[in-house]
Amino acid sequence: MRFVLGSALLIAAVSAEGTQKEKDAPLPLGLVEQTGIELLLLDVEVVDANGRPVRGLTQDDFEITVNWKPWELYSVDELCACDDQAPAAEEAPGGAAPPAPRLAAETRRFVLYFDFSQLQAGGRGRAVGEAKHFIEESLRPGDEASIVTYASLTGIVERTPFTSDRQRLLAGIDAAQNDPKQVDAWPTFLKERIRRCGEEPSECPIYAVDEYFYARRSIEAFRAFFETLEKPPGRKAVLYLDENTALQPGAYYDQGDQVGGDFTGTVQELASAATSARANIYPIVLGDEFAAPMSFAASLAGATGGRHNRSLADLRSTIDATARAGCCTYRIGLKPPPGKERGTFQVRVEAAGKKLPWVYAVRLDDEIDRWLKETRAVLRRPGGARDLPVSAALVPVRASGGRWTLSIQVALDADALTYLPVRGGRAAQWQVGALLHDRDSDATWEMLGVSSVQRKETAGRMGAVVHRRDIEGMRAGTYRLAAFVRDETTSLYGGAEAILTIPPPRADAIVGPVLLRAPRKLSVAALPAMKGKEAKRSSVSQPREDALPPPAAPFGSSEALEARTWLCAAKASEDRAQPVRFLSRSGVPLYRFEPAKLGATGDCLQLTDSISTTGLSPGHYEYHVRWAVPGRDEPEEAFASFEIATPLAEREAVAK
Numbered sequence: 001m002r003f004v005l006g007s008a009l010l011i012a013a014v015s016a017e018g019t020q021k022e023k024d025a026p027l028p029l030g031l032v033e034q035t036g037i038e039l040l041l042l043d044v045e046v047v048d049a050n051g052r053p054v055r056g057l058t059q060d061d062f063e064i065t066v067n068w069k070p071w072e073l074y075s076v077d078e079l080c081a082c083d084d085q086a087p088a089a090e091e092a093p094g095g096a097a098p099p100a101p102r103l104a105a106e107t108r109r110f111v112l113y114f115d116f117s118q119l120q121a122g123g124r125g126r127a128v129g130e131a132k133h134f135i136e137e138s139l140r141p142g143d144e145a146s147i148v149t150y151a152s153l154t155g156i157v158e159r160t161p162f163t164s165d166r167q168r169l170l171a172g173i174d175a176a177q178n179d180p181k182q183v184d185a186w187p188t189f190l191k192e193r194i195r196r197c198g199e200e201p202s203e204c205p206i207y208a209v210d211e212y213f214y215a216r217r218s219i220e221a222f223r224a225f226f227e228t229l230e231k232p233p234g235r236k237a238v239l240y241l242d243e244n245t246a247l248q249p250g251a252y253y254d255q256g257d258q259v260g261g262d263f264t265g266t267v268q269e270l271a272s273a274a275t276s277a278r279a280n281i282y283p284i285v286l287g288d289e290f291a292a293p294m295s296f297a298a299s300l301a302g303a304t305g306g307r308h309n310r311s312l313a314d315l316r317s318t319i320d321a322t323a324r325a326g327c328c329t330y331r332i333g334l335k336p337p338p339g340k341e342r343g344t345f346q347v348r349v350e351a352a353g354k355k356l357p358w359v360y361a362v363r364l365d366d367e368i369d370r371w372l373k374e375t376r377a378v379l380r381r382p383g384g385a386r387d388l389p390v391s392a393a394l395v396p397v398r399a400s401g402g403r404w405t406l407s408i409q410v411a412l413d414a415d416a417l418t419y420l421p422v423r424g425g426r427a428a429q430w431q432v433g434a435l436l437h438d439r440d441s442d443a444t445w446e447m448l449g450v451s452s453v454q455r456k457e458t459a460g461r462m463g464a465v466v467h468r469r470d471i472e473g474m475r476a477g478t479y480r481l482a483a484f485v486r487d488e489t490t491s492l493y494g495g496a497e498a499i500l501t502i503p504p505p506r507a508d509a510i511v512g513p514v515l516l517r518a519p520r521k522l523s524v525a526a527l528p529a530m531k532g533k534e535a536k537r538s539s540v541s542q543p544r545e546d547a548l549p550p551p552a553a554p555f556g557s558s559e560a561l562e563a564r565t566w567l568c569a570a571k572a573s574e575d576r577a578q579p580v581r582f583l584s585r586s587g588v589p590l591y592r593f594e595p596a597k598l599g600a601t602g603d604c605l606q607l608t609d610s611i612s613t614t615g616l617s618p619g620h621y622e623y624h625v626r627w628a629v630p631g632r633d634e635p636e637e638a639f640a641s642f643e644i645a646t647p648l649a650e651r652e653a654v655a656k
Helices: 007-014 121-138 166-177 187-199 201-228 249-253 264-276 292-302 315-324 367-380 647-655
Strands: 040-045 062-066 069-071 073-080 109-115 144-151 155-163 236-242 279-285 328-334 343-351 354-364 390-400 403-413 420-422 425-438 444-455 464-474 477-487 493-502 509-526 544-548 560-568 580-585 588-592 599-601 604-612 619-627 636-644
Touching (some): 040 343, 040 354, 062 073, 062 328, 109 201, 121 315, 144 166, 144 201, 155 201, 187 201, 187 249, 201 264, 201 367, 236 315, 249 292, 264 279, 264 292, 264 343, 264 354, 279 292, 279 315, 328 343, 367 425, 367 493, 390 477, 390 509, 390 599, 403 425, 403 477, 403 493, 425 464, 444 464, 444 509, 493 509, 509 619, 509 636, 560 619, 560 636, 580 604
Parallel strands (some): 236 279, 390 493
Antiparallel strands (some): 040 328, 062 343, 073 328, 144 155, 343 354, 390 403, 403 464, 425 477, 477 493, 509 544, 509 560, 560 604, 580 588, 599 604
16 A cells, blocks of 8 residues: 655646646745755764774764765764763874764664564564563663554554553554454465475566565555654664565575566665664564575665674674664764755765764755655654644545445644735635545545635634545545645644545445534635646635534534435335434443435435534444344444543643
8 A cells, every 4th residue: 555645746846737827837835945054964873892882073083975975074963872981982183172062862762663564473473572572671761662563454553652661662562463464474475485486496486576576565664654753853773673575585586686676776765764764774683594684684774874683693682782772873964965966875984084884875855855755754644743633534425327426525724824914914825635545456546735815814713624526436445535734834734534435336235424523614625636747726615514524633522413324225125224323332322313314315325413412421422323134134234433522621622
């Protein structure tokens, strides 16, 4: 599954459809050119022959090459968080050089990244055991860690955010280990594939190609993870728990890179993403039967300033050393290459006359690159972008000819935007992007719009704006919508997501229920589809009454909800039983709704119930729909959950 806005979005940022008189003018995306000094920042660790941190180095002690050419340093800062009193570096000749500026110690952060798509059964058990040992024995007081997992079925899952709570971290590891969706059969059958290759050599190229594409998906997910890791401050050490990934996957089947591919260039891209996130990668190889994974581990560690184990014999010592590594680093500031040159550069560092053993991969991004990374990060984890209140919904509109028309809706609170003074009032501008993904067919739909409003100084609250796009001809399947809103003025983001499964229209099935906020005054704007090089501006309508996508936060204690459900019958029947709808809390029914009037929406019927939260105490509730299906003993049933906030949570939400 890909959560990446395509190359068209990059082109749209620099060439888009304008409005009014300058129709062909670039569409403004808030990317303002500024003057100043832009630096490439690189954190490097300097140790002596015994592995102890070397302190007291100055800018004169460092020499840098960028793509093997000498490069001028702009700054060097010493950054140490070590509690131990390791010996300082030898003094500079003459003892006249002042010590490098020492920055305040940062919180040490670790990520335990389990790549379950590349862990065999034995390696999986070792990974869990070693990760628990790291949490229980190696973390120092004040250190923080995060548990992140990847599997081909689920993608990336953050089990725990950065925390120093060891029990919470251990619980996150257990949850991942016990999650059946985090089990991949592919890595476990590697030995069987190798055996079959030996018995039937004609099958070897097929296995090599399959191995390459399977590994590429996990590597691309790992690279994408680092875009989300840029936001947490400070340096991060990422323990990459892996077993099967090889630099040349075809090596398992005696195939060269012409058949099985090569990840050398991919490693550079991955490493540069890690460097941008101020992260070092420590590959931990959990198997000891193949040499191929060691080549990938060595390349990845060597390009990020990390280390890796060389067998199971030094597995524990490498993990323990990782907890101590990097406590004393030097932050080197480099001026980027002149002109508009962008891309990945190789940086070699020499400190106090000694070449460090790493060749760092560093990427230079421009404003467009950074904008793309930010938007992709929000689309991957919409719930993590909370600076702006944003909500999303997938709402069926009608069914016809075996297909559905699906409404994609993204709502924002326009009063949360930052308005700048303009002649006659104030104005705000924002971007709305959305990615719809069909999990069954892997098809995607990309959308991007830019809107603006101008209001008089005396105008009251504007309320919600819903960006909407209706897509016809949608097949039955499970759809996920990820969306973002970006305030042009402040570059703040809000994210939201929605998931909906729709069956074939004639399948004796229930679609929904979809919970919405009851109709209220709101404005509507289009959510344009990305087509080639164009990103369109969307005008905002005058306020009107309509339902609103539900908030990610709990509902207030005096709100009105609307529950929409669609009933699709295999055969039309006039004596078809009415569906039963009721509200429950903690499995206990509270009340039943009166018979509803069913309205046709093409090949299916729609019913709508209003739910008032007035009189309901704070807590979790469920709205149920039960529908008797002829010829079946058990009725079809579907439900939707919602939560009513406590009064304190409501006050805090209003205050924000």
